[in-house]
Amino acid sequence: MNLYSKYFNKYKIPFGIAVFCVASEAICDLLGPTLMSNIINTGIEQGSLSKVYYWGMLMLIVTAIGAVFAVTRNILASKVSQRMGADLRYDLFEKIVYFSELSTDKIESGSLITRMTNDTAQVILFVNGIMRIFLKAPITCIGSIVLATLLNFRLSLIIYGVVAIVSILIIISMKLSYPRFYELQKAMDKVNSVVQEYLIGVRLVKAFGTYDKESSKFENANTNLMEKGISSQSVITFVSPLITLTVGIGTIIVISAGSSLFSANLANPGDISAFVIYMAQILTSLIMITNIFNTFVRTKASTARIKEIVDCDGDFSHDGEMKELNGNIEFRDVTFAYPNGSGVPALNNLSFSIRSGQSLAIIGPTGSGKSTIAWLLLRFYDVNKGKILIDGYDVKELNVDSVRNSIAIVPQKPMLFSGSVAENIRWGKREASNVMVHEASEKAQAGFVNNMKDGYESMLGSAGVNLSGGQKQRISIARGILRDSSVIILDDATSALDSVTEAKVRENLGSKTSNQTVITITQRCGTAMFADRILVMDNGSKVGYGTHDELMQSCEVYRDIYKTQIESSKEV
Template sequence: MKLYSKYFRRYKQPFFIAVLCVTLEAVCDLLGPTLMSHIVNSGIEKGSLTKVYYWGILMLIVTLIGACFAVARNILASNVSQRMGADLRADLFEKIMSFSEVSADKVESGSLITRMTNDTSQIIQFVNGMMRIFLKAPVVCIGSMILASLLNLRLSLIIYGVVAVVTILIYFSMKISYPRFYQLQKAMDQVNSKVQEYLIGVRLVKAFGTFGKETDKFDEANQNLMQKGIASQMVITIISPLLTLAVGIGTAVVIYIGSSLFTMNLANTGDITAFTIYMAQILTSLIMITNVFTMFVRTKASTARIGEVFDCEEDCLRNNENRKLSGKITFENVTFAYPNGSGVPAIKDLSFSVNSGESLAIIGPTGSGKSTITWLLLRFYDVDRGKIILDNYDITMLGADEVRSNVAVVPQKPMLFSGSVADNLKWGDKLADIDELRHAAEKAQADFIMQMPDGYDSILGSDGVNLSGGQKQRLSIARGILKKASILILDDATSALDAVTESKVREGLKNKEFNQTLIMITQRCGTAMSADKILVMENGRNVGFGTHEELMESCEVYQDIYHTQIESGREA
């Protein structure tokens, strides 16, 4: 209810107008059988054509008025539900964008897509149905029972019995359906995740020839979704005929007992006719209520899943200040383990310091914690123990946005977006002019841009599918340079470049136009040797820190890397 109250306050005026229209429409529907009884009793039975015309025209007018109210509430329901859906999707997207890395790790992207689309659509349908049907059906049902009681109390007892039976059936339907619909939504998550994985890795699937295996995995998820769908619909499939049967039996009993009462002059033809119509209205209302409750059960599951997104932890958020940091970095006895991971620390008791304007290379074997340092510097995660200090500020005292405005990251796997080359570069600086774009591209050795058909206006496919790996990395480096941040991190960002191009990129970064701290995470000893300082990592620990010459004398791990890469290369 907390989720709906926010949007209810926003659209309460059209909602109440819709409620009024629904109520008046229901009143018009309820008057129909009563007017019909007057036509039969006052007109047909007494042979008065005038009374037939009078009550018939009145019934037609009431029906037309009800139709006008129906059109009005349909327009309002569609308008409010669609606007609410748009607001809900916008709020969800904003929430997802503010996810902490812990939250991003917890909820799969395929599940988020399902929640943004299918679950949101389910809520839109429910709100629309609630304004159109749910508010009308109880009014018609209760009103039919009251008016039927006023016509003939004896016959109305049959209606009460039918409604009691139907209420019990609806209760058990809801109780059984909810867990099944929740499992249905989870099964839909799995299908979306499988499709997303295939689309992201389609080239790898083709390269390894694992299409059959991927098809089997999708078929398994698809079959699971089908089974969950059948299980969730099975309850409705059984309950709906039972409801119809209950009301049908009630109608038959009304006609049977009504005929007996008619012979005893305790009921007239018009009353029995009106009762039959009221029973039909009650049947229609009960079926509507059942459908709404079924929709409610599905929506309850969708609401819970969307609520889980809104309850997720956000980034350690914004600070109104926007300090420009100098780029000095200090790690003091930092220990960190990934949340929801194995529990083994990725970094253990790590300490080092880099002054503003210096370059630091971080080298070590795979899984030694090199990239984790990047995530901690960006405040994707906070440390378990110890401190990270930027300039003289504990990083936990700075807002996440403030930290990230001072740090530029070039990841090993560059992420490019559909749009022009210029659009992708301007992620670094949205106000950059063409001269700044060219200057950054020159430093990153991205001269291939001018060889593209439209230069900086050339359109890239999603994830830069029309570029090679090396071209993607150079564009990503240019984007990082363009940000002009105090700290520039290259996370193995030159792995797809040849030695000559990488050397030119490093030279371009050395010719600094402002005092920038450069961190290079690398597997290459040749790259590390060009830095002012080198941090050697192994199993999350600092096993060496200093210049190349100092490490060649004091650090066995670094010596092994050097002998393996440099000397073996020379011998080759």
């Protein structure tokens, strides 16, 4: 498993100590039957009590030493496996943080959660097992076979036959188990996704009363998980008893053959007793080895899923040139279609420019490509054709951090986090003082915060569930204002605000002393008409660009929007 090599290298010293302890413990266990054989052969049979005490005391000492090794490797196994698990989870999270948009679309969030929790837990279990019992089982098994052979070669032939049959059963178990365990993990993904979707849309479910539909979706996913679980365990259910039966039959044959050899003076009682114990140890080891391989199969399936995350494309290079950007923006013949989409361009030969300090409104019907402009500007995706320039620099040649540090975006659906109001606003600039937070809130018309029980220290639930839509939007706008970047994009960010509040927010943004470029994506003509320039989009193409008055003269799409929204409202 090359994926985990760096973790094993990091903890190679405690891992090596654990391996030494496991090997030493196994040797101590293997000495037990031989010492017991000596007790019987040299002590009991010969009537020598001193020999019984001698070999018995030696057996106790060996057992105590083995116990010390067992405790040591258990402690090391727990610490190392948990630390490796923590490192793996951190690395996976860091990878997810820098996912490209294409990678984000590739693996759904429910599956990512399963992979970071259930799959990594399986890896932790496997590593812990390696250090505790996985290495002990083959050492004990091989050692028992070797020592049994040294005791009596004739009886050892029975063991060889038993091990050969069990090996075939283990190979069959592995081949049948792997695809079943992989499907089991996928079924678990589906259950997580269904639960996550319900929790995200719980209010909508309640509003539409679609409880039965959601329960049915969960029942189907849960039943599928149950069936996959039964299928994956069925192989083990059949194979394990067969292994026990095989070793049991082998033990009976050993006792029967040993009796015959004893009658022929070819074996003594101590050897036969030791042989039976070695057979018991071999049985225990083979069962452990079977469990090892089953755990390995599950870990292999989990590793394949973890590797899918590791192999996903990361975000664009952060190694480009860092620049202080002022917000002069130009789209030059930009064409773009979403990867793995329909193939129809979301933007088609789009060209426009806006100078730093100006305001631009982007308006058009739903699906006309308005938000796509924002995603490309933030370089969530790269254009298929053309160029996007900021201050004359192609965004592809700039460090992606310098591009995004110069742009603040306020999305249509505000994303708030559990924590205080101040923490959510300060998310736009961590080092911001309380005064700066309050000023940004005032400009965003978020004065309602002062009336909350604990003011700016009032705690918000996950996604701001204890706020109204308009309140969440205003906190989100305050966050964007606090960032104080060269460009601010309002992606339909005032849709939940009344016209008076929206006008005040727009006025505060326009009155900023800095030369901030303000881009407003909207479907409201009443919002767009106050911008310095208006870009009218339709089906991914620019159908108009200019001031409100210019577009009323030259752009039919804009006139239709104006007549539908403004003139019709006046008539009412």
